[in-house]
Amino acid sequence: MSIDIDTARRVASLARIRVEEDALPELAQDFNAVLGFIEQLTEVDVEGVEPMTSVTPQRLKRRVDEVTDGNQQAKILKNAPDAREGFFAVPKVVE
Template sequence: MSIDTETARRTAKLARIAVPEERLPALAGEFNAILGFIEQLQEVDVDGVEPMVSVTPMRLKRRDDVVTDGNQAEAILANAPEAREGFFAVPKVVE
C-alpha cells in the first residue's frame, strides 16, 4: 500500500488540518514510512482471534440516569475564544 499526494490531501481534509499544497508530497512520504512499519502486522495469523474491546475483563459500571451536574454556563464558556450571550460564537454556518 502506497500513499500518494492525493490520498495525503484527502486524509488531511478528513482530519480537518490545513496542509499547504507544497507540503503534501513530504507528508505522503512520512505516511508511507509509518504504514510500511505497520505493514508487519500482516504477517500475524489472526484467524479466529477476537479484536480487543477492553483490556481489563470488567463490565463497565452503570449509574442511574439522573441529572448530577449543570447550571454552569459561565464556567463552560470561560475558556471560549469567542462567546456571546451565553453561547459559543463561530463564523456563520448557514447562509
C-alpha cells in the same frame, strides 16, 4: 500500499488539518514510512482471534439515569476564544 498525494490531501481534509499543496509530498512520504512499519502486522496469523475491546475484563458500571450536574454556563464558556451572550460564537454556518 503506497500513499499518493491525493490520498494525503483527502486524509488531511478528513482530519480537518490545513496542509498546503507544497507540503503534501512530504506528508505522503511520512505516511508511507509509518504505514511501511505497520505493514508487518500482515505477517501475524489472526485467524479466529477476537479484536480486543477492553484490556481489563470488566463490566462497565451502571448508574441511575438522572441529572447530576449542570448550571455552569459561565464556567463552560470561560475558556472559549469567542463567547457572546451565553453562547460559543463561530463563523457563519448557514447562508
